[in-house]
Amino acid sequence: METTNTLTAPIQAGKRTERWKLGIRGARWMTKGITTLLLAAGAILILTPLAYMVSISLRDRSQVRQASLELIPMRHIEVAVNGKDEPLYHVTIDGETREMALLKKAPGGKGIFADPANPDVTYELVLKDQTPVRVISIHPENYPEAMTAVPFGRYFINTMIVTFAGMAGMLFSCSLVAYGFSRFRGRWINILFLLLLSTIMLPSQVRLIPLYVLFQKIGWVDTLLPLIVPQFFANAYDVFLLRQFFMTIPLELDDAAKLDGASPLQILLHVIIPMSRPALVTVAIFHFLYAWNDFYEPLIFLHSRDNWTMAVGLQTFNALYSINTHLIMAASVIMIVPPILLFFFSQRIFMQGVVITRMAEK
Amino acid sequence: MLNIRSWSLSRREAAAGYLFISPWIIGFILLTLGPMLASLYFSFNQYNIVDMPRWIGLGNYTRLFNDPLFWQSLKVTLYFAVLALPSGLILSFLLAILLNQNIPGVRLWRTLYFLPSVLTGVAVTLLWVLLFNPQMGAVNQVLELIGIKGPGWLNDPDWSIPALVIMALWGVGQNMIIYLAGLQSVPAELYDAAKVDGAGRVMQFRHVTLPMMTPVLFYNLVLGLIGTFSYFTQAYVASGAVGEVGGPLRSTLFYNLYLYQNAFDYREMGYASAMAWVLFAIVLLLTLVVFRSSSLWVYYEGELRGKG
Numbered sequence: 001m002e003t004t005n006t007l008t009a010p011i012q013a014g015k016r017t018e019r020w021k022l023g024i025r026g027a028r029w030m031t032k033g034i035t036t037l038l039l040a041a042g043a044i045l046i047l048t049p050l051a052y053m054v055s056i057s058l059r060d061r062s063q064v065r066q067a068s069l070e071l072i073p074m075r076h077i078e079v080a081v082n083g084k085d086e087p088l089y090h091v092t093i094d095g096e097t098r099e100m101a102l103l104k105k106a107p108g109g110k111g112i113f114a115d116p117a118n119p120d121v122t123y124e125l126v127l128k129d130q131t132p133v134r135v136i137s138i139h140p141e142n143y144p145e146a147m148t149a150v151p152f153g154r155y156f157i158n159t160m161i162v163t164f165a166g167m168a169g170m171l172f173s174c175s176l177v178a179y180g181f182s183r184f185r186g187r188w189i190n191i192l193f194l195l196l197l198s199t200i201m202l203p204s205q206v207r208l209i210p211l212y213v214l215f216q217k218i219g220w221v222d223t224l225l226p227l228i229v230p231q232f233f234a235n236a237y238d239v240f241l242l243r244q245f246f247m248t249i250p251l252e253l254d255d256a257a258k259l260d261g262a263s264p265l266q267i268l269l270h271v272i273i274p275m276s277r278p279a280l281v282t283v284a285i286f287h288f289l290y291a292w293n294d295f296y297e298p299l300i301f302l303h304s305r306d307n308w309t310m311a312v313g314l315q316t317f318n319a320l321y322s323i324n325t326h327l328i329m330a331a332s333v334i335m336i337v338p339p340i341l342l343f344f345f346s347q348r349i350f351m352q353g354v355v356i357t358r359m360a361e362k
Numbered sequence: 363m364l365n366i367r368s369w370s371l372s373r374r375e376a377a378a379g380y381l382f383i384s385p386w387i388i389g390f391i392l393l394t395l396g397p398m399l400a401s402l403y404f405s406f407n408q409y410n411i412v413d414m415p416r417w418i419g420l421g422n423y424t425r426l427f428n429d430p431l432f433w434q435s436l437k438v439t440l441y442f443a444v445l446a447l448p449s450g451l452i453l454s455f456l457l458a459i460l461l462n463q464n465i466p467g468v469r470l471w472r473t474l475y476f477l478p479s480v481l482t483g484v485a486v487t488l489l490w491v492l493l494f495n496p497q498m499g500a501v502n503q504v505l506e507l508i509g510i511k512g513p514g515w516l517n518d519p520d521w522s523i524p525a526l527v528i529m530a531l532w533g534v535g536q537n538m539i540i541y542l543a544g545l546q547s548v549p550a551e552l553y554d555a556a557k558v559d560g561a562g563r564v565m566q567f568r569h570v571t572l573p574m575m576t577p578v579l580f581y582n583l584v585l586g587l588i589g590t591f592s593y594f595t596q597a598y599v600a601s602g603a604v605g606e607v608g609g610p611l612r613s614t615l616f617y618n619l620y621l622y623q624n625a626f627d628y629r630e631m632g633y634a635s636a637m638a639w640v641l642f643a644i645v646l647l648l649t650l651v652v653f654r655s656s657s658l659w660v661y662y663e664g665e666l667r668g669k670g
Contacts (some may be wrong), residue, residue, distance in 0.1 A: 032465050039460055043474045046532065050481075052500055053489045069503050084655050118665020159548055173385040184379025185372070196386060199394060203592060203645050205621055205638040210400035211393065213411055264378050293483035295595040300626060311484045315599050322603070323490060332485035343480045347473050 007171055057329035058138040064325050075137035079116045088133040089113065091125055099133060139326070147331040149321065155305060155313035162227045162298075163291040169231035170238055170287050171280060177234040178242035179268045183254065200236045212300060226301040227291075227309075238283045245279035246272055282349050289339055310335055404635035411631060422636035432637070434612055435620040438523065443590040443617070446527045447583060454534040455579065458541035459571075472542070479536035487599040490529045491516060516604045519613035526596060526614065535581055544578040545571065584652050588645050594618045617641065 051071050056064060059073040066075065078085040079101050086101035091113050100113040103122065111127040114120070147153065181193050215226045249272060257267045273280070294310040302308050308316070314335060318328050378388075405422055407415035426432050461472050478486075493500050494515035502512030513521040548571060556566045593616050600605050601614045608615035608623070621641070625634035 035460050035465050039471050045477055049489060049493060069500060129639030177383045177386040180379045180382025184375055186379050187367050187436055189379055203641050206642045207394055207397035209404060209625055209635050210397035216411060230393055233393055234386040258552045289480060295484050318603055328488055330490050335485040336481050339480050
């Protein structure tokens with residue numbers, strides 16, 4: 001008895017763990033399934049607004065006013081009856097489906113229908129039982145129309161100038177400064193680095209007003225310069241990000257170049273920069289996004305129409321043409337296309353970059 | 363001899379270092395420190411750019427504390443923060459946990475959820491203005507399908523802030539990515555140790571994941587709070603699109619919006635500078651308070667080592 005017990009006990013236990021494992025595996029599949037379902041539901045919530053944006057941008061004004069939730073823009077077909085355009089319906093009379101025009105609505109939720117070929121014979125039918133005849137009707141011409149309704153070409157050029165000139169200034173100055181902070185020792189360099197990091201916490205409002213006054217006095221307000229020139233003086237985020245990356249480049253490479261007689265500047269240009277492509281691309285992408293979307297500073301510094309960037313132009317467009325929702329959405333779609341493309345072509349850089357920049361904030 | 367040479371070398375090296383960081387030093391003096399001091403000076407003056415500043419001592423500050431709109435702007439900002447920050451934190455943290463699991467297509471999901479956070483600014487705000495339209499907007503139409511009569515959203519002073527909060531929640535993907543990185547940096551040994559001690563998944567979450575994540579959660583909370591005081595574009599564009607900037611009934615008069623109006627609409631540069639310095643003090647205070655209180659509930663790895 002005892003011997004059998006000691007023999008069977010582990011086997012039974014083994015069976016039990018086997019069954020238990022199966023249970024766990026089943027539970028895992030359950031959690032995976034539930035997770036996927038939750039994520040899918042969330043993704044629909046997240047993407048629907050964007051789909052809706054595109055949908056509205058392809059409707060005409062009457063379709064916008066119909067405000068249907070359908071994402072594919074539809075239109076009621078109309079037929080000429082006695083010289084007037086009336087909406088066409090599929091109607092059911094005596095179990096037979098026919099196409100008829102709705103001439104007018106009648107009390108009690110009914111409508112007066114007639115065959116367009118024979119408009120004198122009318123039928124009074126319950127309106128909600130009949131289905132309107134509709135076709136897909138999209139309006140891509142909204143896009144060129146939106147682009148010409150306001151000088152978006154001009155705004156586009158301005159935005160590009162601000163974005164890329166600022167990006168050049170940022171890359172130039174931040175590389176130099178990050179190199180200085182990553183490779184040189186001096187009594188003040190560490191203190192200056194802490195000072196640099198502390199400016200991340202500084203609300204920009206405490207310097208904005210005097211800067212405005214300064215730019216006003218030197219005649220830069222209402223030019224693109226206040227949005228570009230400050231980029232040539234480095235900023236804490238990008239310096240920190242680049243410095244962290246430069247620190248990972250082995251000092252032996254610097255030393256080897258030094259032995260070959262390279263100056264510090266040559267080391268930066270021929271050793272550090274070529275090895276830091278990923279970091280430089282990351283800060284460049286983030287700068288693009290920032291400059292492309294920025295509304296606050298362009299609103300403050302740019303006053304006349306010809307100098308606006310797309311963000312300010314779009315906001316003003318909305319204020320002026322608020323009845324042309326479809327055109328506003330077309331312009332909005334155009335504005336979000338570059339960030340979306342950039343995002344899909346460089347998502348890994350994006351996601352890593354977010355993490356690293358947030359580390360900078362620490 | 364050798365000593366002097368190495369001394370001069372290190373000195374030469376330091377000089378090169380200062381030369382490389384000089385763009386930032388110059389920028390710091392001209393674009394940060396100088397303007398900060400000037401703005402402090404302006405805050406004690408009446409100043410409209412055209413005329414010379416006129417010294418009024420603490421006048422701007424006493425006026426500020428008696429200005430109902432200043433208090434309104436503080437209230438609006440804090441109300442938004444109270445609604446948006448905790449919900450954003452919970453939502454993005456939950457998403458990060460879901461996306462940290464080994465499920466098929468996880469990278470696609472991460473990409474999708476991250477997407478809205480690169481789409482900020484005017485275009486997306488105008489889209490939400492349309493979605494929130496009380497009559498034509500998709501939000502209220504969907505609510506109607508399930509039998510709820512939707513509110514006036516941006517047109518209703520009671521619902522304008524919740525509308526902006528929903529808009530902000532759409533972009534939680536950015537924080538999600540940060541939490542995801544945090545979750546992935548939790549050492550696997552800790553989970554193994556917990557398993558050996560017989561901890562189930564809930565216990566692992568409670569005693570490993572959560573304590574390891576609190577620093578990240580905490581920093582995001584502080585940064586979110588500071589960020590709320592700079593909140594501008596969405597409020598300006600959304601309220602402007604449905605009526606008056608900061609409206610309806612000043613229900614979206616965020617701190618930074620009121621500061622902007624004082625400076626650039628009313629040309630009250632001194633008054634706006636005083637607002638900027640009060641903001642600076644608030645941010646400083648918040649940062650200090652939260653950092654001080656953090657030792658109560660934030661868990662740092664160093665403490666573990668110390669106790670262990």
